[in-house]
């Protein structure tokens with residue numbers, strides 16, 4: 416039997432809100448998400464300063480141009496994070512990332528401990544850069560999933576674009592090492608022998 420009132424009756428009851436509120440760090444999870452965002456923002460900004468030094472220290476043009484390409488991407492990663500802060504209604508804020516600081520320091524000491532112009536230096540730089548990439552992949556991977564969980568597909572989409580670039584960089588570095596640099600480093604003698 417058709418209900419004559421259906422379609423015209425107006426409910427005074429509040430509709431359940433489907434649209435999520437912007438993430439503002441209210442819940443524990445939202446706060447954790449925002450803290451992680453600040454952490455990776457610090458990390459990306461630190462990398463924009465560290466990568467040119469790594470590029471300069473690298474022996475081969477192949478590695479130098481791979482680092483240079485990733486520097487351009489990293490600058491874009493900083494911009495994307497600023498977009499994410501913005502759509503979540505927050506001001507971009509960096510919070511010191513101890514892990515990234517440590518990884519960058521490790522990269523610096525590899526450069527200090529290896530001979531200038533050696534292939535072994537490039538092996539070391541690639542490994543240091545891949546540790547950085549793996550940290551970023553873990554962070555962005557988690558952030559993408561958390562953004563989806565919190566109903567913020569808009570933020571997830573931006574973070575996922577960066578995640579894919581970090582994965583690609585990691586794969587590119589593996590290729591350079593495995594096809595070329597590792598083998599050449601294996602052939603080079605010690606400085607004392609030369």
Ligand SMILES: [Fe+2]
Nearest residue numbers: 459489492551
């Ligand atoms: Fe990045």
